Amino acid sequence: MSREPAAPPVLRMAGVSKSFGATRALDGVTFELGRGEVHALIGENGAGKSTMMKILSGAIPPDAGRMEIDGRPYAPAGPADGLRGGISMIYQELTLAPHLTVEENIMLGREVHAAGWLDRKAMKRRVREALELVRHPEISPDVRVRKLSVGAKQVVEIVRALLNRARIVVMDEPTSALSQEDSQRLFEIIGKLKGQDVSVIYISHFLEEAQRVADSYTVLRDGRGVGSGRMEGTLLEDLIQLMVGQKFTRFFPKVEHAVGEVILSLDGLKGARMTSPVSLTLSRGEILGIAGLIGSGRTEMLRTLFGLDEAEGGSVVVSGFEMAGAKPWASISRGLGLLSEDRQGEGLALGRSVADNMTMSDFTPYRRHGFLRPGRQRRAVVEWIGKMKIKTKGPTQKVGDLSGGNQQKVALARLLHQKAAILLLDEPTRGIDVVSKAQIYEWIGELAREGKAVMFVSSYLPELLGICDRIAVFHRGGLVESRPTPEWDAPGLMAAATVGRAHPDHPMSQRIAE
Amino acid sequence: MSRQRPAGLQKALNVLGPFIGLALVIALFALIPEVQGRFLRFANFKSVATQSVIVALGALGMTFIIVSGGIDLSAASNIALSSVITAYAINAGAAPLVAVLLGVLTGGLVGLANGALVTRLRLIPFIVTLGMMGIARGAAKWIAGNQKIDAPMTWANEFMARSPRPSWLLLAPGVWIVILLAVAMAVVLRYTVFGRHVFAIGSNESAARLCGIRTSRVKILVYSVAGLFCGLSGVMEFSRLTVGDPTVAVGLELDIIAAVVIGGGSLNGGEGSILGTMVGVMIMSFLRNGCTMMGWPNYIQEIIIGAIIVIAVTLDRLRHRGE
Numbered sequence A: 001m002s003r004e005p006a007a008p009p010v011l012r013m014a015g016v017s018k019s020f021g022a023t024r025a026l027d028g029v030t031f032e033l034g035r036g037e038v039h040a041l042i043g044e045n046g047a048g049k050s051t052m053m054k055i056l057s058g059a060i061p062p063d064a065g066r067m068e069i070d071g072r073p074y075a076p077a078g079p080a081d082g083l084r085g086g087i088s089m090i091y092q093e094l095t096l097a098p099h100l101t102v103e104e105n106i107m108l109g110r111e112v113h114a115a116g117w118l119d120r121k122a123m124k125r126r127v128r129e130a131l132e133l134v135r136h137p138e139i140s141p142d143v144r145v146r147k148l149s150v151g152a153k154q155v156v157e158i159v160r161a162l163l164n165r166a167r168i169v170v171m172d173e174p175t176s177a178l179s180q181e182d183s184q185r186l187f188e189i190i191g192k193l194k195g196q197d198v199s200v201i202y203i204s205h206f207l208e209e210a211q212r213v214a215d216s217y218t219v220l221r222d223g224r225g226v227g228s229g230r231m232e233g234t235l236l237e238d239l240i241q242l243m244v245g246q247k248f249t250r251f252f253p254k255v256e257h258a259v260g261e262v263i264l265s266l267d268g269l270k271g272a273r274m275t276s277p278v279s280l281t282l283s284r285g286e287i288l289g290i291a292g293l294i295g296s297g298r299t300e301m302l303r304t305l306f307g308l309d310e311a312e313g314g315s316v317v318v319s320g321f322e323m324a325g326a327k328p329w330a331s332i333s334r335g336l337g338l339l340s341e342d343r344q345g346e347g348l349a350l351g352r353s354v355a356d357n358m359t360m361s362d363f364t365p366y367r368r369h370g371f372l373r374p375g376r377q378r379r380a381v382v383e384w385i386g387k388m389k390i391k392t393k394g395p396t397q398k399v400g401d402l403s404g405g406n407q408q409k410v411a412l413a414r415l416l417h418q419k420a421a422i423l424l425l426d427e428p429t430r431g432i433d434v435v436s437k438a439q440i441y442e443w444i445g446e447l448a449r450e451g452k453a454v455m456f457v458s459s460y461l462p463e464l465l466g467i468c469d470r471i472a473v474f475h476r477g478g479l480v481e482s483r484p485t486p487e488w489d490a491p492g493l494m495a496a497a498t499v500g501r502a503h504p505d506h507p508m509s510q511r512i513a514e
Numbered sequence B: 001m002s003r004q005r006p007a008g009l010q011k012a013l014n015v016l017g018p019f020i021g022l023a024l025v026i027a028l029f030a031l032i033p034e035v036q037g038r039f040l041r042f043a044n045f046k047s048v049a050t051q052s053v054i055v056a057l058g059a060l061g062m063t064f065i066i067v068s069g070g071i072d073l074s075a076a077s078n079i080a081l082s083s084v085i086t087a088y089a090i091n092a093g094a095a096p097l098v099a100v101l102l103g104v105l106t107g108g109l110v111g112l113a114n115g116a117l118v119t120r121l122r123l124i125p126f127i128v129t130l131g132m133m134g135i136a137r138g139a140a141k142w143i144a145g146n147q148k149i150d151a152p153m154t155w156a157n158e159f160m161a162r163s164p165r166p167s168w169l170l171l172a173p174g175v176w177i178v179i180l181l182a183v184a185m186a187v188v189l190r191y192t193v194f195g196r197h198v199f200a201i202g203s204n205e206s207a208a209r210l211c212g213i214r215t216s217r218v219k220i221l222v223y224s225v226a227g228l229f230c231g232l233s234g235v236m237e238f239s240r241l242t243v244g245d246p247t248v249a250v251g252l253e254l255d256i257i258a259a260v261v262i263g264g265g266s267l268n269g270g271e272g273s274i275l276g277t278m279v280g281v282m283i284m285s286f287l288r289n290g291c292t293m294m295g296w297p298n299y300i301q302e303i304i305i306g307a308i309i310v311i312a313v314t315l316d317r318l319r320h321r322g323e
């Protein structure tokens, strides 16, 4: 596993700094990566992890600092130089061309050709082989990427990085949109890369995961390196303490709340993209978790219920009103709020300010005779930024310039601002650091205490088990089971999500049967 | 995915889609008794083809630009400038070949300037080419001394001849040039690395950059090639008029863009095809031709073509819905 400490590092970064206007994203960071080493890069949202890796890949130039690869100075003028230097990167935000096919995306920039003429057969063969290697032969090389699910897109992105025969592979949050199975495969692949002396830089907010795959770690805080060392013998608590600068233990803060009367009921709701009708109820003050594999129909159910996808039958009753087939604006006016799983694609207007994004779904408090009152809007937004600890220069900063996790916080703040009575949250903690996650759980708990109803879709089982009152499991486009949380455990949830029913031999099922 | 059409039918629709529109337009006039006889004649088809040459050449380059997510508003001005330069050169005693090459090159230089400005100044193509539209038109008028340049007849005037000299050619040489170049460009767009990079840039420019594609270089090449096509189109314009007229082709850039869009090009980039564009050109030409035969006034033609653009793009959207 561990290499001789004497081996010279593959990569050395020293005194690397980068500012965006007044924001100091990186402040003299030093970093060393050994050959065949898996190195976890850890830090809170906005700590500068992605910025550091973009500098390494050549996507952005540093303001100061030196980089060396194999002892030779390395100063990429652009991503092309980074690729040529043997650095391959899986970016945090998906970077695929939606109109191109899977094959075209994977081979982009490294087409097989003879004097400019594409050799499609060869490329398709390579892509098919690579997809088989990650055990996704069902993804066709000829399908256009815009038709793929978020999870499948992430797989394509990973394959692209792997095909590159790189010496350093950077993975920025590769598992945030992956199923458990796929994550497992990715860890296997990382093991294989290590065996081939490829070095991996691994960024993740799933610290347990990072602990499992990495040999060593570096922690960033506010753009500075605050510690690094070998992963072996390092406790999770220590990592978190380095990250946030203080002790932290309340991972799943409990907020007492009481479940009240039913506010939302679905009866045989069937959507154009759902395979079977769904019946469910949600009460005031209730947190209902929705578990299931990626692509199991959870997102489709939320979208149909909210009115983004067409409903083909069944009923949706919100506080006594029939809402099936309602348009999103009508849903919002009845108190529904949706947090999309795709924050870059449809959750946020990336080119607009933090203030506009946060208040977009409800301008009423800042409106008089049809005119916007920016002063009031600004004051309210500043308050939310403080409450949610969003790392931003201020209400006027473009959302697209925030770090991934902070973008997610803005999207979530919009629902809280809009005072939705029924919150439909689709993967709300994707890409969010441990401390902010706990903060979000606490808000969700407080919302429930105020009598709001929360539907919480997540692929991260510990959080479902940690904060939900009830958990419903989806499988292959339909609802399998819904039970109070105490009757579930992680293996039971996994079994229901993968097989479509709680495993009969499973001790949980037996206990329930008794 | 419950309402998916069978794959074969979908594929057929995708390939034939643009042709259906063209067939409808031709069928429409073929069924009207007043014009039937004249409309369906080979001579008429021949003249429609000849009339399409200028727009078609511009549209070939415009397809590349639109697929890459850009736009070129200076195309028509560029055509006028190139035609003036060609006439000027012939008038000054240059060999016709030299004059033709000069005309084409002029177009290429204007395109190169567009590409360089778009990539160096990081301005959006709409603005850059809007500026170039004025600059090129002004330059054309300046060089021509604000009037038409007469030039002696040479073989350069035969590209657009109604009856081609070796009569076995059947179609004007200009038409053959368009056909050859269209085939060549279709191949480039689909079967070369360059073509694939053009699509990638139009679909997601930052992704293309992150994959190591030198996006600036590709874009400069795209605008330059498109410029060369405008230059050639300008030569054809000169050939047709036998004079260099700096005020010719005003507003033609919109016809060129419309042809690309009718043919399935998306102004958001990432979509479009040469075949589609050529069909788009033909649809517009046949409509003009048919309307003229019917004796409908110009304003009716304008209304019809305007409506056709909206209808064609709507149909195209429906066609892609299955994807």
Ligand SMILES: Nc1ncnc2c1ncn2[C@@H]1O[C@H](COP(=O)(O)OP(=O)(O)OP(=O)(O)O)[C@@H](O)[C@H]1O
Binding pocket: A020, A021, A023, A024, A025, A043, A044, A045, A046, A047, A048, A049, A050, A051, A052, A092, A391, A392, A400, A401, A402, A403, A404, A405, A406, A431
């Ligand atoms: N293009 C940009 N313009 C302005 N500020 C930026 C830009 N990119 C990043 N920043 C700022 O730099 C800081 C570091 O961002 P970075 O994306 O590196 O964080 P991160 O550690 O990757 O966080 P996360 O875990 O949320 O992804 C943040 O405060 C962010 O707002």
Ligand SMILES: [Mg+2]
Binding pocket: A049, A050, A051, A092, A172, A403, A404, A405
């Ligand atoms: Mg990041």
